[in-house]
Amino acid sequence: MTSSPEATVRRAAPGSSLRQDPLTRGLGVASAALGLPQVTRPADFARSLGVGDAPRHRAVTELVGVRELAAAAGLLGRPHPAWLWGRVCGDAMDISLVARALRHHDGRGLRRTVLTMAGLVVITAVDVYAAVTRTIRKETATPMELTSTTTVTRPPEEVYAFWRQLDRLPTFMAHLEEVRVTGPGRSHWRASAPFGQDVEWDAETTDDVPAQRIAWRSVDGADVPNSGEVRFVPAPGGRGTEVHVTLSYEMPGGALGKAAAKYFGEEPSQQLDDDLRRFKQVLETGEVIRSDGAPRGKQAREEFPQHPARPLTDEERKEVLA
């Protein structure tokens, strides 16, 4: 059927902002500056830290140097938070190596080794800070865009009028708890988010063309900044109205939050598909269809395995109809 909703998710291309990030670049240069003497003159380098130049020390120093050069190449060539986390791992390795050197120290150059350890702790702190902040910044800077569409066998005027009455949206949109009109072009929205939290925001209507288009966006201070648009297009051959929905929002927790939500069965594009399916049901049949297996109607997809396909008890029925 042409009217089957088909949601797609578009995410902004991962930004190459790390390339211009001074901290990331600085750490890359530092890796190069350390790695080069470690590889070319391992004996001198080891001595300068006060750990002696036995063949074993030279070999370890050389290996650490290779690792530093790899990190430098990554951070400067193809910046990604993974390289920063790689540095954090390297730091942990270095701290354990120097700690071992301190335990077995023969006393010559001990001061230099202690200073090395202090320096390492500072560098580790900087690396952890860089890795954490760059990871989070990159992820939350990713807005999510969802689109879905369905065809309803009703004229655009009627479909538009139904959507226009915002307080009816929660009857078919699974995650909306309540929409209240608070003034001309203003409304207050309350939705349940993954993991049982509620999010609320105020929205303003940014465009409203009868029988054609409604657009809105959250006003400043929203928990989850978002915007949306729904277009009503006459379907060819008198097939009714195509409803095209686009929603954009900053997914809390970025990719991590999205993955977790998906794990718990709350894939946003599926939600939007199902929301539009129910919108169509309400307009074409008068209400959201309930079955014994999916008696809540609205939350059908989240309920697998479902209630068995047998009639509900009185208590179950009261609960789902409440």
Add this chain to the structure above:
Amino acid sequence: MKANCWVSPNKVEVTDVPDPAILNSRDAIVKITATAICGSDLHLLDGYVPTMQKGDVMGHEFMGEVVEVGPGVDRDKIRVGDRVVVPFPIGCGACFACQNQLWSCCENTNPNAGVAEKMFGHPVAGIYGYSHLTGGFAGGQAEYARVVLADVNPLKIESDLTDEQVLFLSDILPTGYMGAEMCEIADGDVVAVWGAGPVGQFAMDSARVLGAAKVIAIDDVPYRLEMAASQGYETIDYSHTDVRSALLELTGGRGPDKCIDAVGMEATHGAAHVHLYDRAKQAVRSETDRPHALRQAITSCRSGGIVSVIGVYGGFIDKFPAGSWMNRALTLKTGQCHVQRYMRPLLERIERREIDPTRVITHRLPLAEAPHGYDIFKHKKERCEKVVLTP
């Protein structure tokens, strides 16, 4: 109330379940007076249809008396006290599919449409007692049933025909009829029907009513072939006859003009090695359906003919004879029956005595003996062809 429930593969049992009640405003509650076991119930019993759950009420062929209607029901269409036959696919009457008489593809009545869409590409209608893939609606092998969108779907019976005469309007008679109608039978057409179960028998009757010159039944169950022969149809027992040569013999070498697959996903094959191959693939789920009948129908059909598929398939098949189908200009037509489209015209044919649906009934059992009914139907014991249950 008592209801026949799915427990696990190969096990159903009659147990106490809550009475159904109105959940949507256009619902009705029907007190069931007659219900039946369908061949496709055996696919559920055998565990070949995914998303069955323990406790699901079985049954999609039922009729009865309306005892309650929801506040949104159009009372000009249906009222308390009406005697109705309930079609197995739930339609809404308002979507593009229903408006185009494709009721079993209704876009609105399956609350689990998202799951069905993942499996089939596009969703299908809700069906009573037929897994959660088709909505998770309780079925009609019970004392009462909730009927959805009651002012659109049920057929009111106002004449004095018996339950047994009209019960099969819920599924198997329209299904068989649609199989024959899809054949676009023309003067002189020979129609071959794979499967002489109840749907196959009705496909044969319908082919004759629609003007077929000759009807051929193909099966390996002797008493089912006898039942077809008693109606004047030619028969081929594939367990000891080569189907291809027999069909060529019966058609002067032309092959049947139209072929109907009334078998579906659990076909058996005369050649043990071919059956074993598909059975093994099915067991390891590398194909879900065994398509022997379909393969044979395609390769047997005369060039330019129509292969009409009403046997149920659920998933994927292997070794589809695409070369035969494409090079010989065959047309493949399919569908779960759009029952609502055929109920009234077929009721008129029953009233005019053109078709006698009661001829396939071999067993009449109380609802409490439903598990026994499944057993004899599945294992073809006691010459079982069709079981009618009475609550």
